[in-house]
Amino acid sequence: MSQNLDQALADFCPGLPFAVALSGGADSTALLLACVQRWPGQVRAVHIHHGLQHAADDFAAHCRAMCEDLGVPLLVCHVQAGHAPGQSPEDAARQARYAALAESVQTEWPDVRDVAVAQHADDQVETLLIALSRGAGLPGLASMPAQWQRSGLNWHRPFLTVPGAALRDWLGERGQAWVEDPTNSNEQFTRNRIRARLLPVLAEAFPAFRDTFARSAAHAAQAQEVLDEVAAHDLAHVxxxxxxxxxxxxxxxxxxxxxxxxxxxxxxxxxxxxxxxxxxxxxxxxxxxxxxxxxxxxxxxxxxxxxxxxxxxx
Structure with a gap:
């Protein structure tokens, strides 16, 4: 296991038992497998079936087979993620996914208060670059938090310091299969263009860009916390x-x-x-x-x- 992944898991302290959001892709597969190895018998999985592509049934079947092999309880939730006018399909799917995750966990497993999702260091860089391209302020530049609370649950992103390639290498060393989402190669989506075109160039020009970008996002998040305190104080006054x-x-x-x-x-x-x-x-x-x-x-x-x-x- 890579040093980054080792450290990421050492820093991850969920309440037990907890749930993992499992798409069947490499990132969430690595998260589930690593968590099962670290906390045997304490991990559950939730798969969100968007129904947005023909391969969705295959993703669900893969997740069922893997969880059966690992002895992990699995929920498969079907959602329809239609987007509102002016809203991107990606944003609509993300919101529907989190809502379904929260509802299913709270309904089926009332003893679960923590949920882990598998975004990693490359996802964090993509989020920061998208925020910069849109002229975002500090909330956008802070990118994705490692922990947050929503819908009465504690959410975690334990792999934000781990490159996506390291997760795939780790799975390959263990002979663990995963599914490839065919839309990941579709460059009409901004994130896919960044992943395919920008990240390789950044890696060549600035080899440590994942770490330095993460530090910048953390500085922005810290500054935003201070501004939130000032804003709350001012709102109480006005x-x-x-x-x-x-x-x-x-x-x-x-x-x-x-x-x-x-x-x-x-x-x-x-x-x-x-x-x-x-x-x-x-x-x-x-x-x-x-x-x-x-x-x-x-x-x-x-x-x-x-x-x-x-x-x-x-």
Whole structure:
């Protein structure tokens, strides 16, 4: 086992028993096998059947056979991941996958509170590069966290420091088969283009890029934690809903910070940069009782109601 993989497993401390999200691909196969070896009898698996391609039934059959060989309980969940207008199919599938994972684990295994997923160092680099290409702020540049909480569960990505090639080599040494998703070679998807075209060039120019990019993402995540604390403090001061005069007493940068925090944490929506700048301009112009404000922001609208701002989903 590679040194990176050894260290990754040593740093991974899930509550027992726990579940592994198993697609049947190399990454999740390595995660399941390594976890079963480390915590025998404590691991369960969940396979999400998207039904998005003809090979989906074969993926599920492979997972069933492997889990039977390993003596691991397996749930196979069928989901339909249709995407909304303006939403990418990849994002829709990801959201449906996490929702199905959480629901199935909580329904079938109420004693399970931890779920491990198999994204690795290359996935982290791809996430960071996509964020940079979109002009993302710190939340995007922080990329994927190694641990987080969602839907009442503790989620883990123990392989974020391990290159994908190391996982495949490890499986090959053990003669463990996996399935190849045919869409992984389709370069119409941004991640596949990055994997096929950019990562080899980065590896040649900057051999340690996975480690250095991971450090940059970690620095961004740490900075974002501080900004979240400032935003929470400011939101407590300006109130919920935010008082316009209290907002106006803050600098424009802190107004932006607290408004993003309010919209994200209270209303589960995120403004675009253009929407937020327009909202800040309108807040600055709210100097008379008669000034009206009704702006499209995120998935709804921000309105002025007397001395405060409100948000409506319509």
């Amino acid at each position: 109130g919920i809903p935010p008082r316009i005069t209290a907002l106006q007493a803050l600098s424009r940068a802190r107004q932006a910070l607290v408004l993003r925090h309010w919209l994200r944490t209270i209303h589960a929506t995120t403004p675009s940069t253009a929407q937020l700048n327009e909202l800040l301009d309108q807040v600055a112009d709210c100097n008379t009782r008669g000034h009206r404000l009704h702006l499209k922001v995120g998935q709804g609208h921000v309105l002025r109601q007397g001395t405060v701002l409100s948000w409506s989903p319509r």
